[in-house]
Amino acid sequence: MIKNWTTIFIYHIKNNKLFTALNILGLSIGIAGLIFAILYWNDEQSYNDWNPGKDTVFQVLVDIGEERVWTNAPVTFEPLLKDDANIEKMMYCENWYESPLYKYNGKKIIIEKLFNSQNNFFDFFPFEFVKGNPKTALQNENSIAMKEETAALFFGTENPIGKQIQYEDQFLTVTAVYKITQNSSIAPDAVVNNMKPRIDRDKTSWGNFNNGWYIKLKDPSKAGEISKKLTSIYYQNKTIKDAKAEGITPKEFESKYGKFNFFLEPLSISRLHTQGQGSPEGKGNYQFLLIMSGLSILILVLSIVNYINLATANAIRRAKEVGVRKIVGASKTEIIKQFLFETVITVLSSILLALAIVELSLPYYNEFLDKTLIIYGNQFYLQIILIFIITVIFAGVFPAIYVSNFETLKVLKGNFGRNKSGVWLRNGMLILQFSIASFFIIGSYIVYEQVHYLSTKSLGFSGSQVLEIFYFKPEAVFKAKNPEQLIFDRYTTIKNELSKIKGVQQVTTGAFRFGGGNDSSSGFSYKGNNIQGQNLAVDFGMLEMMKIEMAQGRYLNPKIASDTINSMMVNEAALKIMNEKNPIGKIVDWNDHKLKIIGVVKDFSLFSPQGKVPPMVFFHFKTVDWMIGNINHIYVKLEAENTEQTIGAIEKFWTAKVDSDYPFHYDFIDKSYMRTYKTYVKQKNLFSLLNVIVIMIALFGLFALASYSIERRMKEIAIRKTLGAETNALLKELSKQYIIFSLIGFLIALFPVYYLLNRWLENFANRIDISIYPFIIGFAALLSLTLLVVLSKAYQATRVDVLKYLKYE
């Protein structure tokens, strides 16, 4: 039986090479899309999945209102929580990676992801230990535990345990080697325990939110109680006390400075659903993941629809075979089995082809997602089997039942080619395809418009020809008596030297990065309004160099002595909250400084073009000297000519005079800023790519269906021709229904595309409004592609020999 089925199947493949190939290709593209989505999905969902504490380990986050959540917390709670029976363990950590440079045996190696944590880190993230003991690995501040790969970098094949590496003037002993095999929201290259000085410094300061805080609970279901307890402890120890000191009620204090709500977030959701800024490994883009998955499912649906359409249309050609089989004794079930058999083979080949497509394009996909996905894992193979079963069910069962229901007698008497059964279903599916295609065409146009808008939007500053150079400050500086003075003096020296290099126009700095933001924010109160301003300390000339304009007042001026003592500027967003009509000359009480407003800076997009501009406060470094510690970059404006030579000269100077250890690291601001909306550029590219795929599949489906449908109508065409129909009249007749279908499909897509794209646009504070153009263009594109396919097919039909159809049907 199988042999017989196979023979027939191969016969049909041979006779319909093009359609078979396109059908398998369509299906495999659909499946490949889904595989890509699954790989991404599995990877994102697998974060912390390996961690036995994923449901019992919580990070403490602080909701400070206005949709802002801090991932750092004070370290003052510990004594007050000692008696809580539900808390098993607590751990403070630095919550972010550092990238210090270490020396060993003359080698200089930067550990990209060094994590600083208390000694019980491995109770929270129990990585597999290759060497050493997790309990004692981080016993003191001279210990370092390394990931396998890191250890290999330093020591090659030697045993790392007991070896010493040097960081500035400090020596660290390797105590353990661990390996990380699966995704973890903290996945450091090495871990040190250098938390003591940080904790000691903040031990009594309820206002210092400087460290990450993890808690392991015995009963995770009672996490809510702990959250309440933390919030209440903070209220008792900070809000009430400070309010008292200021002579106002706690309520007034909260409305003035904000209300702090502490809450616990388990590791299991920290990747995709965190309310904070994410862990050191970053946070997953759940929305993008959903978009990806949704679109790929849509494409699979499209290709399955395609398959069903072709299969049922093709089945009519095979009606006679089915009829004969029935007469010689085949039951309905056997016919169904036969056609399912064919689908199984087709789907199998499609999956294999899809896997090949995925394997070949995986490197590009990885680059696209910044990931290192591989085709691997039991879960993945199970999912593939699931896809296989689902595809076979949807693509195979319907056509098989359809075929098995052919009425034997009708079929054998002939005239079955014009059978109308299934036409409605096929047309319905065609309409569905048209809607999916419309959705993609319109959607990708809107996405394109928004991304285009972001990339051409006026940012309020100009980063053209401005270089940002990473400025490393050794730890020794901070241990000195007057670190600020040292850093600023060193910066001034570098600035003077750089200015002498040919091609350098201007050198200056600010405690912030374009596209990266700043590290410092302070709340202050003005006329009873609470303003949480971003602190932007600058050197003279910074705003002018970046072409950031003033709305009122003036820039900071080196010739005016008070500008390094008590002058400040605010931006328009801050001014709006301050509710001050004549800000110039007004005094602001800012962190115990009395600062005078000398200017209002026009809003500019420091963080990203899509976000809202937050309130900002500007002053000179010397005015608030602790901000000097936040100088991380030096900004250099270059002449337009000989840029490369100038950069070469800067690098030469830098490595010789400034920093011989750390590599010279620079970027053009234009380029680095573009990364802030990289995700959206990627989404645009993804949408465009999928758009092409969808249109291809849909057009192919349309082509095939139009071919079958026109073939079915050949006799009608012949009769009309005999009666004197001219080619134009016939073309009109044949394409009419497809125009109607594409219109219906388009109309069906309207609402979903409008709704979903509006949701997507809500990501952006600066967004376009959906205009009518994407719809007009979408419809025009859909219609012209449809006509192109249908008319070419129909024109062919009008050229045929009418006699053939008048005679033999």
Next chain:
Amino acid sequence: MIQIKNLSKVFRTEEVETKALSEVSLTINQGDFVSIMGSSGSGKSTLLNIVGLLDSASGGSYELLNQEMIGLKEKQKSKARKENIGFIFQNFNLIDELSVYDNIELPLIYNNVPSSERKQKVETIAEKLNISHRLKHYPQQLSGGQQQRVAVARALINDPKIILADEPTGNLDSKNGNEVMELLTDLHANGATIMMVTHSDYDASFSQRTINMKDGAVISEKVNQRNVDVFKV
């Protein structure tokens, strides 16, 4: 009305060359009712198809209303066809998806007849052929005889100069077949020009002239006596 001189038609496949028509000459005058008979492969259908401009000749001359038809472009053929020729087929060739009314109306649409006029014409001819009560039905719902009457109505709706009938009774029982033949006779009596291909001597006897064909050539031609009314069933 129709002047055919030395008309040839050759079918070529890779291996064989078949002469479907060889040097056929034939004249049909206004008001003639001509039958063409012959066994399968004699070339009678090919001749009819060339006359109906559905097929092209390989050589010779074919004048329809004093206009040479051989070598015309598709568009001109289509024009000549829709203005002058009405077809009746053995298998009716109605469009199943269209109602009887729509089927009959079709040639008028292709001849750009205004819609009000179309309606009137369709109704008139339907009445004449006794199918008025069937106008809203679809071909599949009618008997064979009714279907052929619809086909005749469609062939006549445009007042063609000549009616070409390709075995019009071939798919009908004798009763319905007779009805159709009577219909054609009536049309002829009212001045229509008819060219009919048939297998049946009986049907041929309704016509004025019978042309016998064999192997692509006319072998005999005889004038019929109209004495058949006696056998009317």
